[in-house]
Amino acid sequence: MSKKVAYVTGGMGGIGTAICQRLHKDGFTVIAGCGPTRDYGKWLDEQKALGYDFHASVGNVGDWQSTVDAFGKAKAEHGSIDVLVNNAGITRDRMFVKMTPEDWAAVIETNLNSMFNVTKQVVGDMVEKGWGRIVNIASTAGQKGYPYVSAYVAAKHGVVGLTRSLALEVAKKGVTVNAVCPGYTETDILRESIANVVAKTGRSPEEAMAEFAAGNPQQRIVQPHEVADAVRWLCGEAAGSINGQSISVSGGEVM
8 A cells, every 4th residue: 555645634633633644554645634724834743753754735625726726736746646535624513593604604614515625636536547445534423413513413414425425426436435423532623512511511621521422332432543443444455345334433322
């Protein structure tokens, strides 16, 4: 796999970093996508100190032209993309009746529209080469409902639907498309959600964390490296018959 190029959107977040590290360990050339406001130089230096040699790609995955430009530059520098991990995501935690059009649009743009913008940049090349792996990071929110995150749930259900449809379109072309659906995972998104619970209810951070963990039958929070391991498996030759699936990494919360 040493000659294969992997592009991970949202590559500098908690799950994204774990995925980049896991793929790098197996010899992939790893491109970590990030938004224009991210201090990617600092992140690259931190990762290099840990032994990881990544490349950064800057762009707004929710914007079509920005995505075209970012991937055009990445492919000019590193060649065509063999593995795409659609990982970028945000949420807005609030009741539906209090959600603004801006909240809704931001979540749909980053979590769902980005899947179209990004995947369009690579799937044609994968089909032409006769090999490719697309892994969409969805969520258990793409498999069931949760209160107070209706936009996020709607977007992630859309991701699962796109995964299933595209998987069928490219099934004969040597390309697989799958989704990984983490439960509550130790990331900045979870920390933001815990902060919201603390602010609105007066509970302690520990109590809020325990409430999130309670939904997992294992009574714990998923760790980013566990999600990364699932992604790595789907990117390999051994998972060639896995296509159109939504793999829940949630301790049994979704079966």
